[in-house]
Amino acid sequence: MPRASKRKSDPVRSSEPAPKRATAKEVERIDNFFASYANTSIGMIDPEGVEKLCSDLRVEHTDVRILMLAWKMNAKKQGYFTQDEWRTGLKSLHADTLKKLKKELPELEKEVAKQNNFEDFYCYSFRYCLTEDKQKSLDIESVCMLLDLVLGRQFPLQVDSFVEYLKIQKEYKVINMDQWTNFFRFCQEIEFPDLQNYDACQAWPLILDNFVDWLREKLTAA
């Protein structure tokens, strides 16, 4: 029986010096910045606006930094930014112009990479891709792309293996949040590629048990 879904509360941001209050001027500039990309008929920045922003920032719109920006804004709908979300994000980044935003991107990356932020970012990115109402799982193809985007730099071996496995296995057509979060834990805790400390009798999701079996078989076959 489906239960009422518990929405996660706003993510806790890392400890930084308390952000200076944005001045009225800054807010005005942020709003103008918003307006230059927004679709006036819906009052939001739509996917077209986002693409334009990306090209102005000289960043691919599939770049992970755009995802990080969405995280910073706590954007709810994939491909769209509301004015509130925009204000939230840019205020905390202290970027009220295109030039400043571009400058802040490396800082944003560093911030996301911090331990307690990254996990939050990782979970956020999955949720961000659940575009339909009440959608709880993501199809395998999207998962593979997202994994590569979000974890590919930090855990390339694990991501490559897991993506390979996901594509050939037949049991799961979608991945849910539980499986998603546990893969991150897998990357952090399990020795790779020898997998010595993996114990299927523990509470790992079944898909990871199967993944490990497959890996072990590959190793012995090699």
Add this chain to the structure above:
Amino acid sequence: MLMDGNRTQDLRRMYTLFSRVNALESLRQALSSYIRKTGQGIVMDEEKDKDMVFSLLEFKVSLDKIWEDSFSKNDVFCNTIKEAFEHLINLRQNRPAELIAKFLDEKLRAGNKGTSEEELEGTLDKVLVLFRFIQGKDVFEAFYKKDLAKRLLLGKSASIDAEKSMISKLKTECGSQFTNKLEGMFKDIELSKEINESFKQSSQARTKLPSGIEMSVHVLTTGYWPTYPPMDVCLPHELNVYQDIFKEFYLSKYSGRRLMWQNSLGHCVLKAEFPKGKKELAVSLFQVGCVLCSCMVAILSMMFSSHSNHVNGQYVIQTVVLMLFNDAQKLSFQDIKDATSIEDKELRRTLQSLACGKIRVLQKIPKGREVDDNDSFMFNDGFTAPLYRIKVNAIQLKETVEENASTTERVFQDRQYQVDAAIVRIMKTRKVLSHTLLITELFQQLKFPIKPVDLKKRIESLIDREYLERDKSNPQIYNYLA
């Protein structure tokens, strides 16, 4: 080798010798592996499924004899035999349980001439010994219940005493939860007899029923009997009249119950006038719909079954088909299908039973074993048979492959619900529990064999449905979500 040859004397010498030099343990181990190996051969050979139960019984008997004669009824050896048997019979999931149920069905069914009551009792006891070793008893229960229902509804039991004796034996083995339902089935049959008597005497029956037709009804309480798939069929007018009159009568006696007529089991005896002689045909209700034209069929007696509380009626499918031919000489497959609304596969089976078997009440054009879309059917003018009363419904008693598969499917589905319920129950009580402890608890509570993999699947499903969650700080722990 000695075992195979039943060389009890040699074995006895061996036993005595080994006990003198304190080497009984190795003898015991050899015995264990012998039993497991031989037993595995019996159980795993799919081609010999028909004989599995018989072979296992014989094997057990020979082992017991050797235990008595050669091994001095040694207690430890007795346990070894039991353990080995338990191991080998569970090597193959589900099939032994199903076959044991079938074996019992054959023994309890009428037609077992030459078996004395004593012999039957003895066989039942021996089969029960085997049954005790089975780990997935719910599979047995599902098949036993289904076969018992058929025996009771079709009146095929060899002896009610034997049936009841079996039930009390099963009560000791399986507990009363299972046997309560079986006992309920017997009660329904008894009650039905009474209901039929009073129906016959009732004013409704005497005044409103069309003449020339006799009816008896089985009223079944839904909870006790197996679930039968609903089968749609357009009944001939006379049968509908019957239905309504009986329903009126029944509901006047037992208000607050729901009567639902269902069409599967059931049989009917039709009095048919063929040019070459009068005959009585025992057919299924579906077959009735198909027969006759110029020779009118008076339906002598029909068996309907209905459940009370969710009352289900089971009509005789052949009857429906046969009665169509009251008004037509020749009918195409499509005609019959349209007129009766019987489901395609079932209709083909029914027509096969009427036109393609040994007893051909109908003729199929063109001839052949299979019923094709373009076939047509005609009343068989030239029908003869040596006996007066002929059974045409042989098909019914034989279980279809689909029936088998769906019974097993249902058992597995049921197990899944039980696992889910157990997990929720345990977590609700404990609130917080580690994965390993949860698994241990589940193995203790669940009465059927299950793999840890399957338990994990159910746990994950419940996480997905937000009954539980993994603890944020310790991923080995589950929290119950109220």
